[in-house]
Amino acid sequence: MFFRKYLLPTTTYLFGIFLCGSLLYRCSNQSNQTNDRVITNDPKMIAQGEQLFQENCSACHNFRQRAIGPQLSGITTETEPNWLFHFIRNAPEMIEGGNQRAVQLYEEYQTYMPPFSALDSMEIEAIMGYLHTQQQVNAPSNLAETGDFLEDPIPEKIxxxxxxxxxxxxxxxxxxxxxxxxxxxxxxxxxxxxxxxxxxxxxxxxxxxxxxxxxxxxxxxxxxxxxxxxxxxxxxxxxxxxxxxxxxxxxxxxxxxxxxxxxxxxxxxxxxxxxxxxxxxxxxxxxxxxxxxxxxxxxxxxxxxxxxxxxxxxxxxxxxxxxxxxxxxxxxxxxxxxxxxxxxxxxxxxxxxxxxxxxxxxxxxxxxxxxxxxxxxxxxxxxxxxxxxxxxxxxxxxxxxxxxxxxxxxxxxxxxxxxxxxxxxxxxxxxxxxxxxxxxxxxxxxxxxxxxxxxxxxxxxxxxxxxxxxxxxxxxxxxxxxxxxxxxxxxxxxxxxxxxxxxxxxxxxxxxxxxxxxxxxxxxxxxxxxxxxxxxxxxxxxxxxxxxxxxxxxxxxxxxxxxxxxxxxxxxxxxxxxxxxxxxxxxxx
The missing domain is CATH 2.120.10.30 (TolB, C-terminal domain)
Incomplete structure (x- = not known):
């Protein structure tokens, strides 16, 4: 398939959540998934989710500032749990199936992560539970007034x-x-x-x-x-x-x-x-x-x-x-x-x-x-x-x-x-x-x-x-x-x-x-x-x-x-x- 050609080989599971996170911040709340899933509040599952996040995700993400991908605080309040679950599980399938958000994400980043076949349903839900505990925080304040930050620091092109x-x-x-x-x-x-x-x-x-x-x-x-x-x-x-x-x-x-x-x-x-x-x-x-x-x-x-x-x-x-x-x-x-x-x-x-x-x-x-x-x-x-x-x-x-x-x-x-x-x-x-x-x-x-x-x-x-x-x-x-x-x-x-x-x-x-x-x-x-x-x-x-x-x-x-x-x-x-x-x-x- 067309999208399969552009599959990005990753060395960390949550490069996918990087894409997901960016999408959640940038796309509308429309979804073609039914909203029949809830975010767990079970302390044991949340603890497991934190461990999975640290093992598979922290190389790319934190909850304060962008790393390889965007910071992930507040991510679970930006979309329906069912959409988030399915996107983590198999983003390529959603992109190729024409999901509006998934396609918009692909068009923005020109790549997507592989399906997370190594994670079972409970593990994905555990990660989502942990993410839900990390709500949005205020960005660090600047130390001095220097004017607007630079959207394009070096405008001259190579x-x-x-x-x-x-x-x-x-x-x-x-x-x-x-x-x-x-x-x-x-x-x-x-x-x-x-x-x-x-x-x-x-x-x-x-x-x-x-x-x-x-x-x-x-x-x-x-x-x-x-x-x-x-x-x-x-x-x-x-x-x-x-x-x-x-x-x-x-x-x-x-x-x-x-x-x-x-x-x-x-x-x-x-x-x-x-x-x-x-x-x-x-x-x-x-x-x-x-x-x-x-x-x-x-x-x-x-x-x-x-x-x-x-x-x-x-x-x-x-x-x-x-x-x-x-x-x-x-x-x-x-x-x-x-x-x-x-x-x-x-x-x-x-x-x-x-x-x-x-x-x-x-x-x-x-x-x-x-x-x-x-x-x-x-x-x-x-x-x-x-x-x-x-x-x-x-x-x-x-x-x-x-x-x-x-x-x-x-x-x-x-x-x-x-x-x-x-x-x-x-x-x-x-x-x-x-x-x-x-x-x-x-x-x-x-x-x-x-x-x-x-x-x-x-x-x-x-x-x-x-x-x-x-x-x-x-x-x-x-x-x-x-x-x-x-x-x-x-x-x-x-x-x-x-x-x-x-x-x-x-x-x-x-x-x-x-x-x-x-x-x-x-x-x-x-x-x-x-x-x-x-x-x-x-x-x-x-x-x-x-x-x-x-x-x-x-x-x-x-x-x-x-x-x-x-x-x-x-x-x-x-x-x-x-x-x-x-x-x-x-x-x-």
């Missing part, structure tokens, strides 16, 4: 460059889940060892693969090594990231991050007991018996563990500086990007935007050291806050003020600048230059805009900004161009010289491809973003058409010989950029 990336399919990931996305491939990198290059790619479901001759070979199945491993409710949870020590060829050491249930073990980074813990992120070190082995065999140890308020914005990246060589202060230092864990959305801003908390930061540690509080790793003596006397300061912090520092990379040519992409809330997606000790502003800033109380609303900075402590992005786009930035790389390969020096990135959700001139990225300057087209088999196309999906889940990786690879969770395919087509438009060059 221009097309005239160039399309020509890609070729090179591999298909194995299926690792029963429900879409069937392969949650997330990061690809190349290990250079002994004069040869080994490509690795991981699936959030718990498997680290080596990609050999365009075939996936299991290198490590973390599910067999970590009995408390979980990959629910989806999004970024599971096997989050991986990085090989720069001396892996000799020491056989590499690192991973993964999620475990709350309370699995005492956390090194925790907060007050009154605040809910949804899950824990764990950083582990693995030591192979034989670094040349095709599969992992050896030992592992835990370096650190952090509690998270929610299941979103966790540990998205761990990486080493590829430009550091023995003798450099940065050689062997591990960077870890940690999101705010949904703390800001949940109403705990004090957990981020702070040198005293790990959330919303990039930390930098010596994984082979031992001077941390738990003795499992070292704190580099040149970290920016090491000399601050306060015992509350987290000396591991290298930079802070992020919502979700999703990807970190270095330009391996030119001046070797460090680039950080930060996924925004409602308005702005950003690219930053990495700077030790910098405060990137999340909670008070999103991109080059001010937030005041309601983090959904962006305001222009005052003409005379009284707070000059924030570091602003070097490139940014707003949400009428895309929804979530997918960090990429400055191209330094040889295969496609036309791309040399361009930082190529994209949008996770829409799959749009962009670039900025890497050599021109500089503090205090906004470099224009230009769009790249896409060409497959000589035909111009889009990632949504290639994946036959409305949510692309776009990712980038650097493979052998510094060449650029692009892959998607939507279909689990890996593609290589082999050429470009077209001609750069002189007006933007």
């Amino acid at each position: 221009q097309y460059s005239g160039i399309s990336l020509v890609i070729e399919e090179v591999a298909q990931a194995p299926v690792t889940a029963q429900d879409p996305p069937l392969a949650r491939i997330n990061k690809l990198l190349t290990l250079k060892a002994g004069g040869r290059e080994r490509m690795f790619i991981h699936d959030l479901q718990g498997i680290l693969y080596e990609l050999k001759e365009n075939t996936f070979h299991t290198f490590l199945d973390i599910r067999k090594e970590k009995p408390n491993f979980i990959n629910k409710p989806g999004l970024g949870t599971g096997l989050g990231s991986f990085a090989f020590h720069p001396e892996f060829e000799q020491n056989g050491i590499f690192y991973t991050t993964h999620t475990e249930p709350p309370g699995t073990a005492p956390a090194d980074f925790a907060y007050d007991d009154s605040i809910k813990v949804t899950l824990q992120w764990v950083l582990s070190e693995w030591k192979m018996d034989n670094p040349k082995s095709k599969t992992f065999s050896g030992s592992n140890r835990e370096l650190l563990r952090a509690n998270m308020v929610g299941s979103i914005h966790g540990v998205q990246e761990i990486t080493f500086n590829p430009l550091a060589v023995p003798g450099d202060v940065d050689y062997g230092m591990l960077y870890m990007g940690t999101g705010d864990g949904g703390a800001m959305l949940a109403g705990y801003p004090f957990l981020c935007q702070s040198m005293e908390r790990i959330w919303g930061t990039i930390i930098r540690i010596d994984p082979q050291g031992s001077n941390s509080k738990n003795g499992q790793y070292g704190i580099p003596e040149d970290n920016p806050f090491v000399d601050i006397k306060s015992p509350k300061v987290v000396k591991e912090i290298w930079a802070y003020g992020f919502r979700n520092p999703h990807r970190i990379s270095w330009d391996t040519g030119s001046d070797g600048k460090m680039l950080i992409t930060n996924i925004g809330q409602t308005n702005i997606e950003s690219i930053y230059l990495g700077k030790a000790g910098a405060n990137y502003g999340w909670g008070s800033r999103e991109g080059t805009f001010m937030l005041q109380g309601n983090i959904d609303q962006a305001y222009n900075l005052p003409e005379n900004d009284p707070d000059l402590s924030y570091t602003y992005p070097v490139a940014q786009y707003d949400h009428d161009e895309g929804k979530a930035i997918s960090g990429g790389f400055v191209y330094r390969g040889d295969l496609v010289p036309q791309l040399n020096g361009k930082y190529i990135f994209g949008d996770i959700v829409t799959g749009r491809l962009f670039y900025v001139e890497g050599n021109k990225l500089a503090a205090g300057h906004q470099e224009p973003i230009l769009e790249l087209g896409l060409q497959v088999n000589g035909q111009e196309t889009t990632w949504r058409e290639v994946t036959d999906n409305n949510r692309v889940d776009l990712r980038f990786g650097i493979g052998a010989e510094e060449e650029l690879y692009i892959f998607t969770k939507a279909d689990g395919k890996v593609w290589k950029v082999v050429n470009v087509a077209g001609k750069y438009i002189s007006a933007v060059e």
Whole structure:
């Protein structure tokens, strides 16, 4: 059927309630369902509904402000219970059946969630009962008068460059889940060892693969090594990231991050007991018996563990500086990007935007050291806050003020600048230059805009900004161009010289491809973003058409010989950029 083509594979059950919630706020109260169902007030069912909501829904929603979807307070007073029940149970059926509300929702969002076949009737009613306890609250007031918030923070549109990336399919990931996305491939990198290059790619479901001759070979199945491993409710949870020590060829050491249930073990980074813990992120070190082995065999140890308020914005990246060589202060230092864990959305801003908390930061540690509080790793003596006397300061912090520092990379040519992409809330997606000790502003800033109380609303900075402590992005786009930035790389390969020096990135959700001139990225300057087209088999196309999906889940990786690879969770395919087509438009060059 027509609508089936646009089915969005989701990693969390309540993406559907996101759509439902938005519909309920925006549509009329007409329904073609009979109103023969009531909302339960049974305390036991409500308690069960809260648990189901936390497990399946809180990654996308809260009851204060919009997250991935709208805030859900008061949702059960906006429509009939019977309609809400059936929409949660099987939205595609209602859309294809012509239900007025459902069709209006589809037309607005151009996507819908799959049917919730895993939930029985009592479970859906329990969720509805819990939702009914969360009635509308007043939006947070602004802290100052700055005029109207900006409906369109960046009115200028991204221009097309005239160039399309020509890609070729090179591999298909194995299926690792029963429900879409069937392969949650997330990061690809190349290990250079002994004069040869080994490509690795991981699936959030718990498997680290080596990609050999365009075939996936299991290198490590973390599910067999970590009995408390979980990959629910989806999004970024599971096997989050991986990085090989720069001396892996000799020491056989590499690192991973993964999620475990709350309370699995005492956390090194925790907060007050009154605040809910949804899950824990764990950083582990693995030591192979034989670094040349095709599969992992050896030992592992835990370096650190952090509690998270929610299941979103966790540990998205761990990486080493590829430009550091023995003798450099940065050689062997591990960077870890940690999101705010949904703390800001949940109403705990004090957990981020702070040198005293790990959330919303990039930390930098010596994984082979031992001077941390738990003795499992070292704190580099040149970290920016090491000399601050306060015992509350987290000396591991290298930079802070992020919502979700999703990807970190270095330009391996030119001046070797460090680039950080930060996924925004409602308005702005950003690219930053990495700077030790910098405060990137999340909670008070999103991109080059001010937030005041309601983090959904962006305001222009005052003409005379009284707070000059924030570091602003070097490139940014707003949400009428895309929804979530997918960090990429400055191209330094040889295969496609036309791309040399361009930082190529994209949008996770829409799959749009962009670039900025890497050599021109500089503090205090906004470099224009230009769009790249896409060409497959000589035909111009889009990632949504290639994946036959409305949510692309776009990712980038650097493979052998510094060449650029692009892959998607939507279909689990890996593609290589082999050429470009077209001609750069002189007006933007």
